[in-house]
Amino acid sequence: MPCLRCPPRGRTVMSSYTITLNKPAESDYPLFASWWNDHRVADGVRKTLEQHPLEENEALFRQWAGNDSADGFGYAIYNNDGLCVGFISAWGLACGDERDAQLALIVGPYYQGHGYGSQALHIALHELAEKLHANTITVHIAAHNLRARHMFAERGFKEIDRLHHAIERDGKPFDIIVMRAAAQEAVRSTWQDNPYDDTVQLIPRRNIFRVE
Template sequence: MQNAIAVGNRLYLRPLTRADAAALVPWVNDPEVTRTLAVGSRVMDVRAEEVFIEKTNASAHAALFGIVVRGTDQLIGSTGLEQIDFRNQSASLSILIGEKSVWGKGYGTEATALVVQYAFGELHLNRVQLHVYEYNLRAMRVYEKVGFRREGALRQEHVHDGRFWDTVVMAILREEWESVNA
């Protein structure tokens, strides 16, 4: 393992660096991967991705990690926290597993749990929240498995495939996380 900041059974998280930009670019330009992301599918080249990584790493209000398979050290995606608010002890979580061949193997669930652990254990936050499109049932299932609860919906907030869809708001509180991970 290299520079691990959180370690699970099959995965670990490590900071992303400029050197990872080339691996990330095909993922962030793959409509199948990005169609369910709030950032949408703007085209990114390696230089733009490098700038994004460096800007995020320099921010005190964001944490960006690579999702890496233990043993092989294969980078399969990225995850992290944005809008880290130390006053209110909250942050927003994002995740992207770019290697579609490994979807459905439990990696999304494990990586999400590792970021949540980092948020509560290392950053001492109280709340981790996220937005997920109502048609992204796979992601919603992941968040439920980790312990996120649905708090409500931003009705018809998003256009996709010629119609309006809700954006679902989910969150997990420190006390909820600790009640099952003490």
């Protein structure tokens, strides 16, 4: 399967990507399993921080990576050095007629803060909108994960629901926020006209790759 570096279809763009998305290699699954137990990852994406058996974690990621192309995808995120730095998955498109894709993203504990998650999201939004024909995209985010909330809000995601006291951290309850965006609007929100070069029609929106 070819790796994904997807600009808007039919447009000439300046490339700012430092990552690619592809099916995980066998050696990636133990890495994902370890990350799933790491508090730097688990705190932002899991309901609890309890340790899970690594074989169970690995089975989860194999399931997520095995999503059928009609339903979604599961990709490892690789940087320009070929290192696996994260994982992104989408699912739910084959359920009903609404074409609402559920989306989830993690970045490894040693690779956070470099814009890898933001770039992976940018590419994934394009695939969901243009190739898989999603109508809407939905994410569930822990209320205390302000970095993720900001990243999705920048792309036009709005809060549509809130699961009250669904997470507990250090004895304190937190909500899970459900955010949704129209797929085409989410893609358009990440691009802007290039004022410096008439031959290049679009460039990534300023600062769009700074936040995980």
